[in-house]
Amino acid sequence: MPLFNDISKVWTKYGNQIVSGIWNTVLISIAGTLIGLIIGLFNGIIRTMPKPKNIILRAIMRVVNWIINAYVEVFRGTPMMVQAMIIYWGYAYLSGGDSLPLIPAGIAIVSINTGAYITEIVRGGIISIDRGQFEGAMSIGMSHFSTMLHIIIPQVMRNILPAVSNEFVVNIKDTSVLNVIGVTELYFYAQSAARNSYKIFASYLIACAIYFCLTFTITRILRFIEKKLEGRGNYTIFGSQSDSTAEIRVSEEEEPVNA
Amino acid sequence: MPEKVIEIKHLKKAFGDNDVLKDIDFSISKGETVSIIGSSGSGKSTLLRCVNLLETPTGGEILFHGENIQTELDVSQYRARVGMVFQSFNLFDNLNALQNCIIGQTTVLGRDKGAAKAKAMEYLEKVGMTPYINAKPRQLSGGQKQRVAIARALAMDPEVILFDEPTSALDPEMVGEVLSVMKRLSESGMTMMVVTHEMAFARDVSDRVVFMNDGYICEQGTPADVFGNPKREETKNFLSRFLNQ
Ligand SMILES: Nc1ncnc2c1ncn2[C@@H]1O[C@H](COP(=O)(O)OP(=O)(O)O)[C@@H](O)[C@H]1O
Numbered sequence: 001m002p003l004f005n006d007i008s009k010v011w012t013k014y015g016n017q018i019v020s021g022i023w024n025t026v027l028i029s030i031a032g033t034l035i036g037l038i039i040g041l042f043n044g045i046i047r048t049m050p051k052p053k054n055i056i057l058r059a060i061m062r063v064v065n066w067i068i069n070a071y072v073e074v075f076r077g078t079p080m081m082v083q084a085m086i087i088y089w090g091y092a093y094l095s096g097g098d099s100l101p102l103i104p105a106g107i108a109i110v111s112i113n114t115g116a117y118i119t120e121i122v123r124g125g126i127i128s129i130d131r132g133q134f135e136g137a138m139s140i141g142m143s144h145f146s147t148m149l150h151i152i153i154p155q156v157m158r159n160i161l162p163a164v165s166n167e168f169v170v171n172i173k174d175t176s177v178l179n180v181i182g183v184t185e186l187y188f189y190a191q192s193a194a195r196n197s198y199k200i201f202a203s204y205l206i207a208c209a210i211y212f213c214l215t216f217t218i219t220r221i222l223r224f225i226e227k228k229l230e231g232r233g234n235y236t237i238f239g240s241q242s243d244s245t246a247e248i249r250v251s252e253e254e255e256p257v258n259a
Numbered sequence: 260m261p262e263k264v265i266e267i268k269h270l271k272k273a274f275g276d277n278d279v280l281k282d283i284d285f286s287i288s289k290g291e292t293v294s295i296i297g298s299s300g301s302g303k304s305t306l307l308r309c310v311n312l313l314e315t316p317t318g319g320e321i322l323f324h325g326e327n328i329q330t331e332l333d334v335s336q337y338r339a340r341v342g343m344v345f346q347s348f349n350l351f352d353n354l355n356a357l358q359n360c361i362i363g364q365t366t367v368l369g370r371d372k373g374a375a376k377a378k379a380m381e382y383l384e385k386v387g388m389t390p391y392i393n394a395k396p397r398q399l400s401g402g403q404k405q406r407v408a409i410a411r412a413l414a415m416d417p418e419v420i421l422f423d424e425p426t427s428a429l430d431p432e433m434v435g436e437v438l439s440v441m442k443r444l445s446e447s448g449m450t451m452m453v454v455t456h457e458m459a460f461a462r463d464v465s466d467r468v469v470f471m472n473d474g475y476i477c478e479q480g481t482p483a484d485v486f487g488n489p490k491r492e493e494t495k496n497f498l499s500r501f502l503n504q
């Protein structure tokens with residue numbers, strides 16, 4: 001079949017490039033999602049901080065919150081492709097002709113963009129935690145910071161994992177827009193293979209299949225991790241209720257989930 | 260005269276223009292168990308929440324060993340000395356029973372892990388929860404959760420524990436296990452403020468009963484006086500309504 005022939009020709013000639021493009025796509029998506037998660041956690045925590053009593057701190061908080069809001073609105077409200085152009089060419093313009101190194105620039109753009117979405121996800125995650133969790137912590141004197149660190153954020157992380165996984169999968173696909181500034185990710189090489197070989201359909205078919213395999217396997221892996229994090233459904237009983245002298249052991253080991 | 264632990268003077272609390280606590284004067288002495296009764300909406304929870312500063316009073320003052328809790332004490336250290344047990348347990352969902360009883364000790368009191376664990380185990384044993392130290396809250400029954408919550412409060416070595424309807428969210432067969440823990444605690448000399456609808460507990464365990472009505476303390480006295488010989492019309496009405504239902 002001629003199509004198979006075309007595909008095989010494209011792959012033989014451009015396969016190495018395409019594979020390196022896959023690596024860059026995966027690298028930029030993973031790094032972008034993780035850094036975006038850190039940005040989102042940071043912003044989300046700040047945005048849900050209780051209002052300080054001190055009037056100066058209060059004013060500072062108001063400004064900081066305004067900046068975070070503006071950041072979220074701007075980066076959620078404009079296409080990442082345009083953001084990439086603005087950041088890349090803006091830097092070149094302002095620095096008098098220097099250009100950003102491409103992979104780090106790509107990671108930065110994806111991180112900032114993802115951070116805007118995850119900020120909202122985290123804020124929603126924190127707000128949806130029952131008031132009782134905060135009050136339980138307050139009632140024993142825990143500070144807001146300790147409460148966040150030990151009680152709230154661990155619960156938020158588990159709750160937002162599906163949404164963050166989704167951002168990751170979106171990033172795998174959306175890194176393709178970075179080709180506009182010349183980042184050598186998967187789409188960039190598929191495009192160049194198409195241009196050079198004139199086998200346009202075959203080239204993009206390869207890219208399409210690879211994108212699908214990436215997102216499909218990653219979705220499965222993340223599902224598996226989510227399941228794991230749901231924790232074990234059972235626990236071990238130590239000592240004995242009837243026999244008070246029975247040895248009491250405290251176990252630290254994690255047991256496998258009883259599926 | 261035993262030492263006063265908490266003294267409340269002219270306490271007021273309003274939510275917007277809803278005056279919930281109108282003028283509360285109250286004090287509790289070391290080792291005393293006081294039951295607070297009254298119909299729903301009379302301000303009982305709000306009173307306890309003000310004492311623990313979960314709500315900020317809008318008037319009056321609350322003294323802890325003579326010091327104003329809002330102006331003279333560090334909120335965090337004060338709260339560590341005054342435990343609270345909630346109707347809805349409010350255990351930390353991401354931590355197991357043991358960790359629930361450790362986290363406050365390490366983060367607020369600065370105890371080291373080993374000492375905190377030993378203390379947590381001690382109190383979990385007191386409430387009969389030793390076998391379940393590794394269970395997460397969602398794996399426990401209501402009565403078990405409330406016993407862990409009591410152990411969590413106790414592990415901070417508080418001087419006073421506030422109970423806000425600790426058995427109201429429990430299935431009837433679990434009420435007893437929690438009340439018996441509270442009874443033992445009261446007998447061991449803990450200072451306790453207990454908002455409750457368990458009249459048997461109020462009558463048999465507490466040293467004093469306070470009847471709250473419409474944001475005021477309407478009547479207070481020994482259980483025998485309040486239950487046996489109520490002076491105020493409101494108290495009589497409340498008790499007859501309550502005992503006839
Ligand atoms: N956070 C709040 N905001 C506004 N109103 C409140 C709040 N908490 C309690 N109230 C009001 O205060 C009144 C007394 O409530 P509460 O102290 O819970 O009564 P009780 O515990 O005796 O049933 C109720 O009318 C309730 O609606």
Ligand SMILES: [Mg+2]
Nearest residue numbers: 303304305424
């Ligand atoms: Mg109440």
